[in-house]
Amino acid sequence: MKRDDTFWRRLDELLERSEIVVDRPRGSRHPRFPEIVYALDYGYLAGTTSTDGEGVDVWLGSDPARRLDAVICTVDLDKRDAEMKLMVGCTVEERDYIERFYNSWPDMGGMIVERE
Numbered sequence: 001m002k003r004d005d006t007f008w009r010r011l012d013e014l015l016e017r018s019e020i021v022v023d024r025p026r027g028s029r030h031p032r033f034p035e036i037v038y039a040l041d042y043g044y045l046a047g048t049t050s051t052d053g054e055g056v057d058v059w060l061g062s063d064p065a066r067r068l069d070a071v072i073c074t075v076d077l078d079k080r081d082a083e084m085k086l087m088v089g090c091t092v093e094e095r096d097y098i099e100r101f102y103n104s105w106p107d108m109g110g111m112i113v114e115r116e
Contacts, residue, residue: 008115011068011086018045020058020088039097040090051083059098061090070114072098077107087112 022043030036040062044055061069070087087095095112102110 008068011071014045014048014056015068015086015088018048018056020044020060021046021055022060040094045086052079052081057083057085059085059087059090059094061088061094063089063091065089068115070095070112072102072110072112074102074108074110 020043022041024030024038024042026038026041028038030038041060042057043060044050044057046055048056050056059072060066063069066089068086068088069090071084072087073082073084075082087098090098095114099110099112102108
């Protein structure tokens, strides 16, 4: 068994047991920062809780298989928090977009952990 199998299996189970709610569809603007336009669907897992007290965040890519491809670990100095966000069905190009999304703001950063 690979070292990270349990982590990914547990995340798969969390996805299977939860409804993905897309509250920021592709092309929509961020509610507080209208200059931010989402190029991918973004939402959360209903009935879950992340470090910010909201649902676990999810980026949805274009692959219809909807496999959990990676997670991105983020830090936001303005909010003074760090989170892990799921990347589901994301192509390499979409993962690159998400990483640029978090690293293009002065007080934010993100690092992707890809599934093997």
